Amino acid sequence: MDKTITGSEALWLSLLEEGADTVFGYPGGQIMPVYDSLIKFQDRIRHILVRHEQGAIHAAQGYARVKGTPGVVIVTSGPGATNVITGVADAMTDSTPVVVITGQVPTSALGTDAFQEADVTGLTGLITKWNYQIKRPEDIAWAVSRAFYISRTGRPGPVVLDFTKDAQVGKVDFSYKKCNFIRSYIPDPKPSPKAVREAVELLDSAKKPFVVFGQGILISHAEKELKAFLTKGDIPAGSTMLGLSALPDDFPLYQGMIGMHGNIAPNVKTNECDLLIAVGMRFDDRVTGVISKYAPQAKVIHIDIDHAELGKIVTPDVAICGDAAKVLSSLTEKMQRGSHAEWVKSFKECRDIEEEKVIGPELRPAEGPVRMGEVVDMVATVSGKEAIVVTDVGQNQLSAARYSRFKESRSFISSGGLGTMGFGLPAAIGAKVASPDRPVCLFVGDGGIQMTIQEFGTIMQDGIGVKVVILNNNWLGNVRQWQEMFFGERYSQTRMLNPDYSLIAKAYGIKYICVESRDELEGAVKVMLGDSSPCILDVHVLENGNVMPMIPPGKGIDQIMLNSHEWFKK
Amino acid sequence: MEEVKNYTVLIYTENQIGLLAQISNVFTRRNLSIWSLSAGASSMEGIHTITITTDATERKIRDAVRQIEKRVDVIKAFFYTDDKIVYREMALYKLPTPRLLDCEDLEGLLAKYNARIVEMNRTFTVIQKSGHSDLTSALYEELQQFGILQFVRSGRIAITRAQQEPVFKFLQKREKERLNKQ
Ligand SMILES: Cc1ncc(C[n+]2csc(CCOP(=O)(O)OP(=O)(O)O)c2C)c(N)n1
Numbered sequence: 001m002d003k004t005i006t007g008s009e010a011l012w013l014s015l016l017e018e019g020a021d022t023v024f025g026y027p028g029g030q031i032m033p034v035y036d037s038l039i040k041f042q043d044r045i046r047h048i049l050v051r052h053e054q055g056a057i058h059a060a061q062g063y064a065r066v067k068g069t070p071g072v073v074i075v076t077s078g079p080g081a082t083n084v085i086t087g088v089a090d091a092m093t094d095s096t097p098v099v100v101i102t103g104q105v106p107t108s109a110l111g112t113d114a115f116q117e118a119d120v121t122g123l124t125g126l127i128t129k130w131n132y133q134i135k136r137p138e139d140i141a142w143a144v145s146r147a148f149y150i151s152r153t154g155r156p157g158p159v160v161l162d163f164t165k166d167a168q169v170g171k172v173d174f175s176y177k178k179c180n181f182i183r184s185y186i187p188d189p190k191p192s193p194k195a196v197r198e199a200v201e202l203l204d205s206a207k208k209p210f211v212v213f214g215q216g217i218l219i220s221h222a223e224k225e226l227k228a229f230l231t232k233g234d235i236p237a238g239s240t241m242l243g244l245s246a247l248p249d250d251f252p253l254y255q256g257m258i259g260m261h262g263n264i265a266p267n268v269k270t271n272e273c274d275l276l277i278a279v280g281m282r283f284d285d286r287v288t289g290v291i292s293k294y295a296p297q298a299k300v301i302h303i304d305i306d307h308a309e310l311g312k313i314v315t316p317d318v319a320i321c322g323d324a325a326k327v328l329s330s331l332t333e334k335m336q337r338g339s340h341a342e343w344v345k346s347f348k349e350c351r352d353i354e355e356e357k358v359i360g361p362e363l364r365p366a367e368g369p370v371r372m373g374e375v376v377d378m379v380a381t382v383s384g385k386e387a388i389v390v391t392d393v394g395q396n397q398l399s400a401a402r403y404s405r406f407k408e409s410r411s412f413i414s415s416g417g418l419g420t421m422g423f424g425l426p427a428a429i430g431a432k433v434a435s436p437d438r439p440v441c442l443f444v445g446d447g448g449i450q451m452t453i454q455e456f457g458t459i460m461q462d463g464i465g466v467k468v469v470i471l472n473n474n475w476l477g478n479v480r481q482w483q484e485m486f487f488g489e490r491y492s493q494t495r496m497l498n499p500d501y502s503l504i505a506k507a508y509g510i511k512y513i514c515v516e517s518r519d520e521l522e523g524a525v526k527v528m529l530g531d532s533s534p535c536i537l538d539v540h541v542l543e544n545g546n547v548m549p550m551i552p553p554g555k556g557i558d559q560i561m562l563n564s565h566e567w568f569k570k
Numbered sequence: 571m572e573e574v575k576n577y578t579v580l581i582y583t584e585n586q587i588g589l590l591a592q593i594s595n596v597f598t599r600r601n602l603s604i605w606s607l608s609a610g611a612s613s614m615e616g617i618h619t620i621t622i623t624t625d626a627t628e629r630k631i632r633d634a635v636r637q638i639e640k641r642v643d644v645i646k647a648f649f650y651t652d653d654k655i656v657y658r659e660m661a662l663y664k665l666p667t668p669r670l671l672d673c674e675d676l677e678g679l680l681a682k683y684n685a686r687i688v689e690m691n692r693t694f695t696v697i698q699k700s701g702h703s704d705l706t707s708a709l710y711e712e713l714q715q716f717g718i719l720q721f722v723r724s725g726r727i728a729i730t731r732a733q734q735e736p737v738f739k740f741l742q743k744r745e746k747e748r749l750n751k752q
Contacts, residue, residue: 121587121588122588122591125588125591125592125595126592126595129642130642130643131588133587150642180751181747181748181751182642183645183741183744183745183748184583184584184642184643184644184645184646185642306640307636307639307640308633308636308637308639308640311629311632311633312633312636
């Protein structure tokens with residue numbers, strides 16, 4: 001029992017109890033008591049002042065995705081709270097643990113349309129895993145401990161705590177107890193032994209098994225278990241975009257990324273396998289293409305910790321609800337050693353076609369402007385695959401996903417399910433704060449950078465050594481690509497005039513390098529990665545480049561375009 | 571296509587403000603109409619029940635119920651077809667007393683529908699009926715000749731044919747797990 005303290009102090013103490021070392025935030029009227037008491041705790045917790053609340057939430061997401069523990073955000077009421085909503089929705093879709101604390105008007109003013117009052121619990125109810133309005137200082141420790149427990153366990157997600165002014169200033173006797181049980185909430189469901197048995201039967205009799213895995217592997221820290229499972233079963237595997245880096249790119253059974261712009265082999269082979277084992281992924285439409293043509297020939301085992309995902313899109317033959325690491329290790333233990341040499345070898349044919357038709361021309365073009373893929377590839381090479389790759393949304397993201405190479409897990413951070421432009425720059429800030437010793441390299445388009453460009457101010461103020469690679473094509477490239485391919489080349493509102501990024505960099509005191517031709521690229525990337533300071537690398541890439549291959553919308557995953565006029569044929 | 575049936579969804583929750591909105595959104599987001607909704611206490615202290623009726627395919631209702639159960643403060647949710655539950659709704663009919671007195675066999679009519687008068691004065695009479703909704707509607711038809719002044723019907727409430735509250739076992743198990751954790 002501590003002596004009587006204010007609710008604001010109780011909040012900071014609670015955050016410290018939960019091991020929070022960093023908070024991303026922005027002050028304002030209804031959260032001022034919290035900011036006032038921060039002064040007392042500044043030596044124990046780092047506050048990063050962003051330039052817009054959207055920056056705070058995306059930074060917290062980047063932080064959380066790299067660290068695996070909840071990112072913390074503190075903002076004021078009303079507009080402060082509504083400004084974080086995009087990021088909260090993004091965290092919900094991508095299962096990212098964040099705890100957001102919003103200021104709120106005093107309880108007596110609730111419901112009166114008081115200045116800067118917004119119904120935050122109402123607004124965020126559908127895009128949070130849990131939310132709660134703290135009305136009394138006595139509830140702070142309880143609410144914070146519950147928030148962290150809920151946010152980080154099970155399928156992680158965002159939690160919003162709406163913190164009324166009177167709870168901030170009221171006095172309370174502080175004592176803290178970490179939450180480890182909520183009777184209505186089962187974060188670690190025990191896999192059904194029967195389902196595991198049935199899965200083992202399918203695995204043991206499969207001739208052409210194939211694994212597709214997603215971010216669940218990273219969340220569950222199941223990288224080791226996945227490798228052991230694949231190795232013992234001799235099972236090839238493909239990753240969703242959010243699962244990238246769970247396996248190192250040179251892992252022998254790894255076949256690359258699945259989905260709309262994924263690799264040809266894992267997509268095509270999904271429709272040839274006899275057993276599809278899906279782990280920690282949710283069959284997003286960007287992964288499956290048109291669902292009626294998705295793996296109709298295969299038996300399906302679906303492993304996910306979220307019961308609601310099982311059978312939501314694909315009806316599995318065996319559904320196992322549980323933690324990926326635990327399920328995989330129990331399957332590995334029980335199943336027979338597999339041997340599928342012919343099947344594994346058969347992926348090569350597709351790989352060769354993709355290499356010849358797509359990858360070669362993208363990474364080693366004979367002439368013409370720089371391509372996005374070359375830039376990504378160069379960063380992977382120069383960094384020795386050490387960099388944490390963060391992306392924005394669009395062609396920059398798809399190129400980064402396709403051509404990055406990874407040694408370590410948790411090295412690819414991107415807005416997947418929501419596809420939030422503007423995510424990249426602040427997320428990269430959060431990633432760098434979470435992992436100061438590793439290079440953090442952002443790939444971002446000229447459109448997306450301008451959505452949260454103000455966060456250069458945060459980089460400037462805190463000296464956060466983020467490497468910002470602008471893949472500058474003077475277009476909203478991804479939309480332009482769709483207009484070219486599916487809208488008769490009618491380019492409606494996708495040509496975008498750029499500011500002079502050298503002057504932007506200068507204004508923020510950030511090092512700037514411009515690359516206009518291929519022969520400048522390697523040197524520039526080396527300079528960029530040569531030290532730990534922030535840097536903007538402005539690469540003028542091929543303006544009308546397309547990210548290929550592509551499964552057009554409405555097509556099955558084996559109906560793949562190699563370029564805008566040529567289809568993949570076996 | 572899968573068959574669309576009427577389902578009754580029984581949801582047990584911790585008392586949590588805002589949950590009702592989140593639960594009803596699970597239906598609207600999937601384009602499922604909520605035909606009736608009622609919320610109240612259960613036989614277990616601190617645990618509330620929400621009863622919702624809707625038409626859906628089995629797959630859709632199963633997915634919706636899983637999404638509901640996913641809400642942290644929802645303890646458990648179940649869905650039933652009509653044959654698995656005992657269910658009732660209540661209706662109140664307000665009629666002008668003078669005209670109602672013209673009725674030749676009011677008592678007989680009320681007895682037929684198992685309805686009763688809960689208030690009567692010179693100007694109006696309130697009749698209450700509980701039961702299944704088709705009979706509620708049938709009585710409505712019969713009373714129409716007397717000029718119905720006001721009519722209101724509640725949402726469905728339902729109870730399962732199982733021995734106990736269906737969450738009972740679950741809560742016992744959870745209590746054991748809680749004790750083990752300490
Ligand atoms: C907030 C938001 N608004 C709009 C979109 C739709 N959108 C997806 S990709 C894209 C173009 C992105 O252009 P740019 O940032 O220049 O990146 P590029 O595709 O050229 O790499 C747009 C507008 C989005 N994903 N997010």
